[in-house]
Amino acid sequence: MKLSSRYEQTSCRLVIEGLPDLSAGQTSQTIGILTGFTLALAGKTEMEGKREHLQALMQAVIPYARQLLSGLARPCGADDQPVAIRPLAQGHQLELRSSQPDTPPLALQLDDAELADLVRCLDRVQLDPNLAVPLEVPAPQPLRRSELRHRLPLTRRLAAPVAGVAALLVSAALVALLPTPKPQTGSGVAATAPVRSR
Amino acid sequence: MADALVHPQRPLPRRGLERLDLLLLCAEALDLNGGEAMVWLSEEMGLTDLFPNRVELWKRRCSNPLRRTTRRDLPTEAEADGLIRILNALADRLYPMLRSLLSSAESPQMSEQRWSLFQSRLQELLKERFNQRRGGVQRLLDPEAAPQLCRELIQTMALSAGQGGFARLKASLMDAAA
Numbered sequence: 001m002k003l004s005s006r007y008e009q010t011s012c013r014l015v016i017e018g019l020p021d022l023s024a025g026q027t028s029q030t031i032g033i034l035t036g037f038t039l040a041l042a043g044k045t046e047m048e049g050k051r052e053h054l055q056a057l058m059q060a061v062i063p064y065a066r067q068l069l070s071g072l073a074r075p076c077g078a079d080d081q082p083v084a085i086r087p088l089a090q091g092h093q094l095e096l097r098s099s100q101p102d103t104p105p106l107a108l109q110l111d112d113a114e115l116a117d118l119v120r121c122l123d124r125v126q127l128d129p130n131l132a133v134p135l136e137v138p139a140p141q142p143l144r145r146s147e148l149r150h151r152l153p154l155t156r157r158l159a160a161p162v163a164g165v166a167a168l169l170v171s172a173a174l175v176a177l178l179p180t181p182k183p184q185t186g187s188g189v190a191a192t193a194p195v196r197s198r
Numbered sequence: 199m200a201d202a203l204v205h206p207q208r209p210l211p212r213r214g215l216e217r218l219d220l221l222l223l224c225a226e227a228l229d230l231n232g233g234e235a236m237v238w239l240s241e242e243m244g245l246t247d248l249f250p251n252r253v254e255l256w257k258r259r260c261s262n263p264l265r266r267t268t269r270r271d272l273p274t275e276a277e278a279d280g281l282i283r284i285l286n287a288l289a290d291r292l293y294p295m296l297r298s299l300l301s302s303a304e305s306p307q308m309s310e311q312r313w314s315l316f317q318s319r320l321q322e323l324l325k326e327r328f329n330q331r332r333g334g335v336q337r338l339l340d341p342e343a344a345p346q347l348c349r350e351l352i353q354t355m356a357l358s359a360g361q362g363g364f365a366r367l368k369a370s371l372m373d374a375a376a
Binding site for chain 2: 010062065066068069070071090091111112113114116117119120122123124126127139140141142143144145148
């Protein structure tokens with residue numbers, strides 16, 4: 001029996017179709033085998049795809065949203081993946097690459113509200129207990145210091161090392177100004193000369 | 199299940215605390231009854247052990263170093279999780295408002311009015327409760343820098359709403375200091 005799950009959020013509607021995997025001990029209301037999905041974004045072309053396309057969509061959009069929360073807007077989704085998302089000056093661009101040869105990629109412009117709607121739909125898919133299809137999406141992780149360098153302007157980032165080098169140069173110059181101790185002559189030399197015993 | 203997705207088990211860093219309290223303040227700026235809603239949601243979600251009354255909830259929020267009067271004791275991990283959970287529920291409740299602020303489909307006039315109302319309410323709350331000598335507060339009160347910062351806060355709230363919002367927001371609050 002074919003099942004379908006519907007996830008809706010204002011400008012986004014995602015419908016997943018599939019079958020229960022009874023051999024894996026799932027109930028008849030659980031989708032264990034995903035046969036296809038349809039994504040409709042208000043005012044844009046409706047898209048259809050298979051399990052790998054849905055996984056690529058989630059692997060691009062959910063980490064992108066995670067990075068946006070840290071103020072980091074950078075593209076997600078590799079060139080060889082069916083879905084990628086990148087920031088624009090105003091909004092975001094979702095790129096869908098067809099597996100059919102000679103078909104140009106479809107680029108959809110989303111504003112911040114449409115992106116939030118899409119993320120909420122994908123979150124529901126990820127956490128739906130009635131969807132037992134393994135969709136591997138990386139768990140959200142804190143970003144490392146190296147990934148957040150953009151938060152500080154270049155001048156502030158360089159301030160500490162430049163100040164350190166400057167302090168070293170100044171102290172070296174001051175040490176160079178100190179008078180060099182003169183070599184001791186006379187009694188000093190005699191005192192240090194080895195004593196020859198007969 | 200969403201909770202299990204966040205691996206790190208350590209208290210929130212200082213910057214995370216600042217952002218969390220600022221986001222809760224945004225919820226108050228969006229909703230005049232936001233303070234009451236926090237107490238009500240805390241009770242509804244069964245967080246009365248962590249925040250038995252509004253004073254305790256207030257005290258936890260006062261760990262933010264940007265506050266006019268701050269408390270030295272940092273919230274425990276369970277208390278920080280409780281505050282994030284309250285923000286997640288507030289963002290869910292306010293989602294239609296957050297969406298209308300972020301949407302480019304709204305008329306520019308209406309959008310401008312909404313943004314200026316939100317900014318003026320947020321700035322009133324900042325002046326009332328936060329230390330205006332701190333750089334982070336001054337940037338939010340600066341007429342040139344404030345619009346972009348306010349947009350980032352609203353976008354953060356919108357992406358923190360819903361089922362996956364808790365794990366996503368918690369991970370971002372745990373970011374390393376830049």
